[in-house]
Amino acid sequence: MSVKEEAMAVLKQFDIGDRFSYLRWLPKASVLIPLLEKNGRLYTLLTLRSKELRTSAGEVCFPGGKRDPSDRDDVDTALREAEEEIGLPHDEVQVVCTLFPVINKNGLLVTPVVGFIEESFCPCPNPAEVSAVFMVPLDFFISDKDHSSTYGGTGIVGPLHSFYFVEPESGNQYHIWGLTAVFAILVAVIALRKRPEFNISFNLTDPSSYFQKLLYKRISKL
Numbered sequence: 002m003s004v005k006e007e008a009m010a011v012l013k014q015f016d017i018g019d020r021f022s023y024l025r026w027l028p029k030a031s032v033l034i035p036l037l038e039k040n041g042r043l044y045t046l047l048t049l050r051s052k053e054l055r056t057s058a059g060e061v062c063f064p065g066g067k068r069d070p071s072d073r074d075d076v077d078t079a080l081r082e083a084e085e086e087i088g089l090p091h092d093e094v095q096v097v098c099t100l101f102p103v104i105n106k107n108g109l110l111v112t113p114v115v116g117f118i119e120e121s122f123c124p125c126p127n128p129a130e131v132s133a134v135f136m137v138p139l140d141f142f143i144s145d146k147d148h149s150s151t152y153g154g155t156g157i158v159g160p161l162h163s164f165y166f167v168e169p170e171s172g173n174q175y176h177i178w179g180l181t182a183v184f185a186i187l188v189a190v191i192a193l194r195k196r197p198e199f200n201i202s203f204n205l206t207d208p209s210s211y212f213q214k215l216l217y218k219r220i221s222k223l
Contacts, residue, residue, distance in 0.1 A: 016098035032065030088125030101212035
């Protein structure tokens with residue numbers, strides 16, 4: 002099997018489907034974690050949010066946002082937002098799985114949706130929402146070279162991960178941290194089937210148990 006096929010096979014094992022659809026009272030959001038294969042190596046796309054936005058301005062995020070009433074589910078939300086933000090047509094995404102949701106600092110239940118896109122995809126960022134789109138090797142998120150972590154952040158269980166990525170072509174540096182870093186690490190660990198060079202809070206063979214515990218703990222405090 003190719004690197005892409007192997008990653009898809011293992012990611013599908015962690016698909017939660019509509020397991021948490023009963024949490025209708027929680028405000029919801031979704032992010033798309035776009036993966037692609039290039040020269041036998043897996044990459045993901047990330048965005049730098051516009052500084053003009055009211056929330057998370059100037060931060061690095063995966064494409065995504067709040068659920069609209071017209072969205073049927075978390076996948077719909079992620080695909081719609083990705084098309085609006087970076088011009089990625091929904092029919093050009095091969096959705097692989099939906100991973101465990103996390104309640105973010107704003108009280109939104111954020112669900113990561115993983116999908117593969119073609120290497121040839123050329124982003125067309127919406128300047129009102131996105132300042133830049135860049136590609137990062139997935140194995141970057143299991144390396145300790147440009148990683149740091151702190152403990153004791155408000156509402157944080159376990160380490161708060163932080164990465165500094167320098168784009169080779171432009172030399173631009175991006176700070177990847179918080180929930181975006183958590184999702185990137187989670188997908189990298191699962192898809193690459195490798196242990197990170199740094200400590201993580203979840204079990205490599207059963208990450209869902211940690212995220213379920215974290216979710217219920219956050220819900221109990223709402």
